[in-house]
Amino acid sequence: MPSKDNFTFPFTFKACSLLSALQAGACVHAHLLKLGYASDIYSLNTLLHMYCQCGRLDNARQLFDEIPQRSVVSWSAMIAGYDHNGYAREALGVFVEMLVDNVRADETTLVSVLSACTRCGYLNFGESVHAHAIVNGLQLDLISLATALVDMYTKCGAINYSLKLFDRMPDRNVLSWSAMIGGLAMHGLGKEGLRLFSQMIDAGIEPTPITFTHILSACSHSGMVEKAHKYFQCMRDVYEIEPTIEHFGCMVDLLGRAGLLDQAVDFIRTMPMTPTGALWRSLLGSACTHRNLDVGKLAMENLIDLDDCIPGDYVMLANLYAQVGQWEEVAMVRTMMNNLGVRKVPGYSMIEVNGVIHKFVMGDRSHPHTELIYQMLDDVVGISTHWIYEHENG
Template sequence: TCSPSRSPIPVARPQPHHDHIVVLRRCAARARQVHARALRAGARQPRLWNALARAYASDGAPRLALLACLHMPVRDMYSFPLAFRLCSRLSAFREGLCLHAHLHKLGLAAHVHSLNALLTMYFDGGQQESARRVFDHMPQRTVASWTALLVGLERHSRVHEAMQVFCDMLGAGVTPDEAALVGTLSACTHCGCLEFGASVHGHSVVRGLGLDLVALGTSLVDMYAKSGAIHISRTIFERMSRRNVLSWSAMIGGLALHGLGLEALELFHEMMEVGLKPTAVTMTNVLTACSHAGFVEEGWKCFALVKEGFGIEPTIEHYGCMVDLLGRAGMLAQALEFVEMMPVEPSGVIWRSLLGAASTHGDLKMGELAMNRLALLEDPAAGDYVMLANLYAKLNCWEDVGRVRTRMNDSKVRKVSGYSSLELDGIVHKFVVGDRSHLQSDSMYEMLGAMNRVCLENSNAKCCYNRSSELKTSRFVSLEQLDEFSRSF
């Protein structure tokens, strides 16, 4: 039970000896012995109970540490930060709410370190609005307060809000620390805001935070790679004075993402030469590189290394990479055999990968099998129906195409329109085919019309409108024009 205002420990006058606190600081393993003595003596001094809770926590006994926090006869301002962190670690959010109430009852609600820990606890418990209210009502804020809010928002995919917090932080005259910079870069990575990420990079340089900070350097490598600037990413990686396995994994993943499979594999071998052991994420990136580059034999070797070479239990992601590798190579029979021999139950992602490969290579039997297996696990998405319809269309099975479209409509599944995006002045603008909702759409279509006329004059039909539209219906012949449309903006 959790009742911070009451304690099952009997109240008594004797005060604990100073020696108990010294023992706890020097030897956390003696915590149980000191705890028993404190109970027998009816100890009430907060300093002793705080030391006891910290000793339990450092000795790998977080539950006992939290119990010590909950059963404290008397608490002070130093009791709550650890207690809130323990509630986060153990997902003991009901107890955290009780402690929050007791914090107010004791008149300690202005203690910034307690509120910082409380803010993080609410984010860990998924109570984002409660976390925001804690921040908004803080009488004073430290850099840790801003960082906790920023990181919490980013972890819950509220990336634009996290980026705004970074701007507000600078506006309030607070200098971001490494954790705040890393959190902001992660937000930029998720929404593809290269320009904003580059400005964060510039801010770190001005502050004198160099690439000797591994976490910051790794975040920059990841942000630039996933935002399309792979050459900048590689340059930063090469200039990092210290790298850990996350740094190598990020760079390998970035190269794989850009189809630079050979470079990714070379970097992987270089990583092993320096004596670093890859993680499960590293091997996923390596297998992805093999898949994108079409290195089937090398892919099999790397997959064998996952368990036999590095002692990593293969995950569904590793199996998925192998299915994708075989599917891209047109080895659909081998891919199906691999799926059927997997020691784990194939997920929808596995069957979706096989469906995509079947659609690409025109294997009707495999495509129908993959779609049926996928439908047994989850409701097919719009893209799944589209892949199957495209497969039928490729084989001129038009009645089946209509049947798939009807099934898609009956399921009330709608295809999500493809879009192109462009970042300008820190804002990401999205453009959909035939879109006229943008405030500057008239200017953009005027520019695009001028571009179209130039293309026609030079007989470059690839970048032109469908002539039947006569520049009025705003209909494009392919998604390639989307990029030109966004660039005209």
């Protein structure tokens, strides 16, 4: 008969994971080694998960490397741990190691891998995972796997493929519907997103707070102010969902995009919770877009009061002053940045071409094809300028 400690340790590590009790978990780990249970695979799997949940990926990786026979549950825990803590590329690296080790992935593994692909924008890698699932007989009618694929294709820019996949799903839950609605909103297809929401309600699916976040985002990206107010009110009145800071943030973003900055300020002031820095930052961005200096200064003052300023905030305020021709204030903001040691992180963009990720940093000319790239940009600018001239002059 197995000792009761074979069951005690896994449950204890699970409790430590739920409570993020790293120190207690580490003590139990030492106790496990002392009592000679270092080879118990169930205890090791839950211990690995505990370290990942607590953000101690160094300990998790060391433990993972020491496990002599790693099951799909150990591999999945390590992949999910990296992805959950923001190390998506490392998660994909572990998945490749897993394939080399001839361990067959299951649904849980692929959901984490697809999440990592989504974070990185690795469309080709995600397509390979999709193919891997089909080749290895994993049923794509599994809701969690199909939803992860829909989310990946959407966020990696393949919205048409995402829609086809969504339409082919035999069963959908609220997460599936919400992912597709959010994807349509992200691509500026707000009206289509609202249409899908109506279909979801007709299908008898109850919306969640996340669903309404996507709905309000769809309204925001399509400038549907009245509809957004309707859905915001509908949350409480029909579905008894109390709006969270995310929902209030969507409304502020919506009003800001529409140029209704005074309404956005009033909306913030009537919120039942303290506005976050992200919310004031959204208002600052809208103030810059619509050249509203008073609202921009108000947003910046609140960011400073919250001690939540980032370099980009100072840059936006300086740009706003420049837009209205207040050059002394531009110099003042630049001086403030220097005195505070604030340095703007250079902007960058990434694109995947034939499975290779190319990263372009502002002002960086280190790419091996820099000259060709800039020549192409010059050609595009030249063609655009010529077209505008011809269009304006008949």
